[in-house]
Amino acid sequence: MMRKGMQVLNDPFKNKGTAFTMEERKKYGLLGLLPSCVRTIEEQATETYNLYQSKDSQIEKRHLLMEVFNNNRTLFFYLMKQHITEFMPIVYDPVIAEAIEKYNERYIKPQDAAYLSIEHPELIKEELTDAADGRDIRLIVVTDAEGILGIGDWGVNGVDISVGKLMVYTAAAGINPSQVLPVSIDAGTNNEKLLKDPNYLGNRIKRVEGEEYFDFIDRFVDAVEESFPKSLLHFEDFGRGTAARILDKYQDKILTFNDDIQGTGIIALAGVLGAMNISKEKLTDQTFLTFGAGTAGMGIAKMLYDELIRQGLTPAEAKQHFYLVDKQGLLFDDTPGLTPKQKPFTRQRSEFSNAEELTNLLAVVKAIHPTVMIGTSTQPGSFNEAVVKEMAAYTPRPVIFPLSNPTKLAEAKAADLLKWTDGKALIATGIPVKDLDYNGVRYQIGQANNALIYPGVGFGALSAEAKVLNDDMLAAAAHALSGIVDPNKPGAAVLPPVSKLTEFSKRVAEKVAQSAIDQGLAGKGITDARSAVEKNIWLPKY
CATH class of the missing domain: 3.40.50.720 (NAD(P)-binding Rossmann-like Domain)
Structure with missing residues (x-):
């Protein structure tokens, strides 16, 4: 059985690395498991960022950040908050496309995702429960990876999309990273390159479609509602035909969002x-x-x-x-x-x-x-x-x-x-x-x-404990972004810059929460959008 100290060091939600104080090292059974020097999060961040800058290619920079993410969530998000404009294209679009294409060769850790196979619909609830590991899940990003970015069908490799989206939710809006769950629905793939690749880690079958597929989605949604009743279910990069059908079926019944639509x-x-x-x-x-x-x-x-x-x-x-x-x-x-x-x-x-x-x-x-x-x-x-x-x-x-x-x-x-x-x-x-x-x-x-919009939309809906996410709430989000840029300045942008992501994600969240309150769709006793959003913001600190 793994020692208590090793369990802590191997848990990215609890691990602080060299930042554990002597008192904490005694308390958690970490004596002798770390070098003597106790570092602050600021010192750790400076050291990691210097290492990041020494990497030659964007993909190598991404691998270093993913290593930090896999080992220490707090440090990762502390760094990302400091360097959000620089890190966004590295951890998400466009570098994530290359990471997905090379997923099988570079696979090391499952990144706390749930992998659901279309061949085992009877295991969905069990798989979600095991992946959540007792955590209070409030936000799920799920993909079947049929229509990723501009690169198409990438099967199980597309789980990186779910992981990346959730990183942005936390960095931008402040959702607690221990309350999120990336999910991959492995329904097969029509990507011949993957089907012939001996390293491919997913189901080596043609993509399942029609009734069997939609039955699986229904079972999945039911399992999410049963296991995580307070969660928002965010669908990402589903195929052209399936995305709209799923949204149409569930938009008025559960708290759900389709980012592509x-x-x-x-x-x-x-x-x-x-x-x-x-x-x-x-x-x-x-x-x-x-x-x-x-x-x-x-x-x-x-x-x-x-x-x-x-x-x-x-x-x-x-x-x-x-x-x-x-x-x-x-x-x-x-x-x-x-x-x-x-x-x-x-x-x-x-x-x-x-x-x-x-x-x-x-x-x-x-x-x-x-x-x-x-x-x-x-x-x-x-x-x-x-x-x-x-x-x-x-x-x-x-x-x-x-x-x-x-x-x-x-x-x-x-x-x-x-x-x-x-x-x-x-x-x-x-x-x-x-x-x-x-x-x-x-x-x-x-x-x-x-990324300018969905973190605030999701966080606002969750903060208000909204029953659904409807068109009026989405419109409130769009209007929240206007008014941040000075329209009279020559050369002004039509949208605010990514550098202000955390600032306007909060603004969007408040407008969405307020819309839920105004429509009578908020949770019991939630009447103040600003305080509802404020009290839910997670900050990356030890």
């Missing part, structure tokens, strides 16, 4: 509202073109549509502001293979004299003259010079959001968009972009990173 929608709405603050235009006067009509694109269209209705338009009027473009071109109501989420936003061929020619982005831009163009297509370079100049010819401040990531999949580079529009474009990107100088003005480029 709702998170992307909120951050895009927040960015467009920020652009309107700068251009001094009305949202209800815009023409929206969504390029890429998958999960993210449709989440964005729905969020913008709902906001137009909140601002006084009828559903029929609001619909007239939207155009969806996918690989077939403009989507019409008779386009084959439309998804249920696309159908409400399609157009009629009779609206156009040249409908049969609207099969590419440039043709559509020429036909409709959009004022807002949002890309979630993973088609690199598709917002090219011809497309952008055509758009800019008809609108004084074109709003252009190339959101696809990682970098190699972006629809355009921010520097090109500024050049092609003579500095007039209002831009948000899906990846971090350094400030750009153009014609004597320094432009700050907003990053439409879901």
Whole structure:
């Protein structure tokens, strides 16, 4: 049996490493298990950061941080709070894509995740209980990894996504890391490379679909509700067809959130509202073109549509502001293979004299003259010079959001968009972009990173003990982000910078909690959003 002291050192939630005092070493059976010098968390952080800086590649930097995370959660989050702008792309997007692709070769620890196999639905509750190990779980991020970032189906390797998302929840909003649980649903994979890889650690079967799959999801949700009744269930990177179906089934029944549909929608709405603050235009006067009509694109269209209705338009009027473009071109109501989420936003061929020619982005831009163009297509370079100049010819401040990531999949580079529009474009990107100088003005480029929004949304809902997370609460989150940036400053960004992540995550959390309270959806006795959020914030200190 493991000695008491070794148990403490091997528990990342309790381990403090060299920071254990002599009194603590006696108390926990650690005498003789650590070097004599007692270090403060500040000294540990300085030493670790110096080691981090000595690493040559981003992936090596990530491995060092993951080692700290696996051994000492408090130190990891103390460091991340200090260096949040620098660490975000390392622990999450875009470096996480490489970590997922190399997951099998570099696997060392399961990172306190729960791995659920589709072949054993009868074990779900037991597996969740074992993984939680008696902890009071309040937040679960689950993925089946069918549709990761811009890299597709990565099977069990995608567990890194759940781990990474939860890191951001804690670093940004302050959820206690001992109360979170990353979950991987291993439903197989259609990635031939993985199926043939002798090192692959997941089920070596084609992805299970249909009734068997959705039965498993239902069992999983039931087990979560039974085992962790006060938890928020966050779905991440599920496939195009499954994500919306799961959200539609459970959104009104349990406290749940789908980041790819709702998170992307909120951050895009927040960015467009920020652009309107700068251009001094009305949202209800815009023409929206969504390029890429998958999960993210449709989440964005729905969020913008709902906001137009909140601002006084009828559903029929609001619909007239939207155009969806996918690989077939403009989507019409008779386009084959439309998804249920696309159908409400399609157009009629009779609206156009040249409908049969609207099969590419440039043709559509020429036909409709959009004022807002949002890309979630993973088609690199598709917002090219011809497309952008055509758009800019008809609108004084074109709003252009190339959101696809990682970098190699972006629809355009921010520097090109500024050049092609003579500095007039209002831009948000899906990846971090350094400030750009153009014609004597320094432009700050907003990053439409879901990390700006989902930590505050989830933490606000949990702090209010909300019964559900509904559209009004999500809209409150989007509006919370506007007003942080000075819209009158030349080169102002449409969204606040990641460096202010903790500050505005708290602001978002308070607005979401307040919305739950106002709607009568908060827990018993919770009437003050600010104090509800404040009392739940976990701080990384020994």
